[in-house]
Each structure stands twice: as C-alpha cells, then as structure tokens.
Amino acid sequence: MKFGTSGLRGLSADLKGRPSTVYATAFGQYLLDSGRAHEGDLVMVGRDFRDSSPAIAQTCALALTGLGFSVASCGTVPTPALAFYGSRSKAASLMITGSHIPADRNGIKFYRPDGEIDKADEAAICDLAVKLDRSLPDEPMAGKAKLEDRSGECVRAFMARNAGILSKNALSGLRIGVYQHSTVARDMMVQLLSNYGAEAIALGRSETFIPVDTEAVSSQTIALLRDWAQSLALDALVSADGDGDRPLVTDETGAPLRGDLLGLIAANFLDAGTVITPVTSNSGIEAAGAFAVTRTRVGSPYVIAGMQEAILAGKDRVMGFEANGGLLTGSDFSINGSTLEALPTRDCFLPILSVLSLAAAQNKPLSAIAASYNLPMAAADRLEDFPVKTSARLMAYLRASPQNLADFLEPVGRPSSASDIDGLRVTLADRRIIHFRPSGNAPEMRCYVEAQTEHAASQLLEAGLSRIRQWAGQN
DSSP: OEEOSSSEEEEHHHHTTHHHHHHHHHHHHHHHHHTSSOTTOEEEEEEOSOTTHHHHHHHHHHHHHHTTOEEEEEEEOOHHHHHHHHHHTTOEEEEEOOTTSOTTEEEEEEEETTEEOOHHHHHHHHHHHHHHHHHSOSSOOOSOOOOEEOHHHHHHHHHHHHHTSSOTTTTTTOEEEEEEETOTTHHHHHHHHHHTTOEEEEEEEOSSOOOOOTTSOOHHHHHHHHHHHHHTTOSEEEEEOTTSOSEEEEOTTSOBOOHHHHHHHHHHHHTOSEEEEETTSOTTGGGSSSSEEEEEOSSHHHHHHHHHHHHHTTOOSEEEEOTTOOEEESSOEEETTEEEOOEEEEESHHHHHHHHHHHHHHTOOHHHHHHHTOOOEEEEEEETTOOHHHHHHHHHHHHHOHHHHHHHHTTTOOEEEEEOSSSEEEEETTSOEEEEEEOSSSSOEEEEEEESSHHHHHHHHHHHHHHHHHHHHHO
C-alpha cells in the first residue's frame, strides 16, 4: 500500500481483508491519539462502484467499530459530498475509492473531522500501520458491522450546497449530455442540471466499473463523446471520474476542455483573490485573471496547504484547483446572494456549473469561450503499467546533470531552463514546455506539454512519450 497524490492506493486484492483493517485501525487510533476524535464519536464511510469497494468498506467499518467509534454508511456518494457532510457533522470519514485508476486497484481517502488529512497525517498513519501490522491478528476481523444509514442525509446536504450556486433556470436552453458510466456523481449530475433548467440527457450508464481519467481522456472515450455530441446536437457533455471529485466537460463538438481551464473559469466565476494550483497547470493562468497565483507540487494535500498558508497570511477569497479540474475552496465565498461554504477537497460540481453558466450567459459555443482565453495549447498523457523503479531511474538520470537532460531531449528540443518542484518541468529554447512526472499513486509515467498550437502540442507529447519508451527499453 502507498499514499499517492490523494489517498492510499494499491491493488484491490492487496487492500481487501487484513490491510484494510490495519490502515483503518491506524487512522482511527491516530484520531484518538491526536485528540481529533474520541471514543463514541461518529465516523462516516462512503464508497465508489468498484466490485471490491463494499468489502473494503465493511472491513474498515468493523475496524473502526472495534476502536469504539460509531460508524455510519453514506453509501455510494461523491467524495466531495462525503467530505462536506462529514465536516458539517464534525465527523471523520473514509472514502473507499481508487478514483480514476483501473478497476483492479482501489484505495482509501481519509478525512479528519476538520477536513482532508495532510502529509504529516499520512506519515503518522503509516507509522502506526507498521506497528499494528506486527500486532494485529493475521486474519481480518469477522462479522458484519451494523451501520447507521446516512446516505440520504449526505446527498441532501450536498445537493443543497450546489442548489444555491446559480440563479433559477440559469442553464435553461442548454442541451447537456451526462456521461454516467460508473461515476458515483452520475445521478446527482442529471438532477442538478435539470433543476437549473437544462435538458440533461443521461448517456452511457454502466454497471461495470469504467476508469475515466479526466486529465488524460482515452481516445476511445473521446470518440464516444464526439459521436454523442454530433448525433444528439449537444451544447456540452459533462462527467466525472469514479468518485466524482474531478470534472470532465466537453464543448459542443465533444472535445474535452482542459481541467485547468475549468479551474480558471471557476476562479473568475467566484471572483477569487488568491488561487493555489500545481506546477502542472497551464503556464498562462497567471495572466488570465485578477488574482494572485501560487504554484505547488501535484496533489490535493499540497494545494490545501497552500490555501491554508494564504489564509493565515490574511488573504480572503482563497481557492485552488488542479490540472485534472478538481476544485477546492479554502474560504467561504459570497455568490448569488448567499454564502458558499468552504470545501477544501476536490469537487467536480462547482467547476461544471461555473463553465455551463458562462456558456448560457454569453450564449456562445463552449469552443469559442475556451478559445477566447488564448492560453498556450496544452496536452497530457501517461504510460500505464510503467514500473515505479524504471520511473525512479529515469528521473534520477535526468536530474543527474544538464548534459543528461540535453542528451535525452536532443531529438525533441534544446533545454533552456528546468523546474524541479514536482517531476521535471523543462522549458525549451523555443518556449515549448515538456514536463515528466511519475504518478504519485500508480505505476504510470505522465507527460505534460505546452506549445503554441494544438498540432505542435500533440507532436511534442508524442515525442516526449516516445523518448520515455525508448529510454526504458534501453535501460
């Protein structure tokens, strides 16, 4: 098991049973030891639609019950809904989800009563897990935990939060496809868009788990979206990843909009004063709004830490977003005549509503709205099943000397400067950008690029991925 950019991840077969007991017990014990929770306190458990999630959720519930906690089930709900309801209830929570990664993998996201755990919390939980691994029985706890059902309350609380973001019928006249696949956000999306007056058309619902990565949408998914957009004359398509914390929005042609563009539009929609975003987000963001920008490493814990630092420094209207489109609010925001409570964890609903309301207000195609921001063209993709050890060797080689980096990129372009904040982000002499970064929670190697045209970005991305493959094959 390993903590990545957001939560614990691993193969489902490795997480089911005893490992779930170990980490859930470590989390609960950490809450007790740190004074963040007490025996008898409520802990919420939610999950996604993966086949392995119900068993893992039950094991975690048994472990927490064994520590004296009262455990409630929120069922299959989006991660931001669980986090929001947990915060409202002053209760810790666990979300059983592997997010966007394949169905044979799964994970756990942990939330203290006051919000998502940070890197220091992760380290403490891991230390406790190592100690518990030596002392807990070899067999997982038997039995079935009796859980209070809080799923209805959780859904209603989150829907109420989103119901006041836009004015009544703000999306009237829009014809929006909702790619439901296996995301836990699928029914909420249809209901919310319909409530705002849009014609929401449910598409592609699946009872088998389908991994959708909003930061690297597969060519098969894009073909599906384009076909729906054309055949159904849609103004947009929306969707999310498996646990509903990363948005997917397409324009009227079915072409996905970049997640960082969604975040930028939401920042302007909220009239943000300070924006925290990772180094992987588009380099044109600083010039695209009337807000200050702070760059971080990739991962929601780093964005949250950046938001907390900004708030401690006296900043207000603080929010953050990632290149995958997940949006976080560190401050309360005044919007549509009411207060939108802070939700410092990734959320797919607010950026979706921000973008669609802009399209409705301007009465323009989303493709034209996206083009109007005039951002550098960006693209990203990943090499799956790429061994972690190979990624580590490659990054060590590239960092070892400027000559190594120059040799590696010789077929692509000449390096001008490089940033080592997270992975290696290289600005080439012709101002194109290429960024190599191993995934924080899966055996994947990611590549992000920027160029002046879509064609140039596509070429650079393929060249970057090709160089990674070549190097791996030779080393």
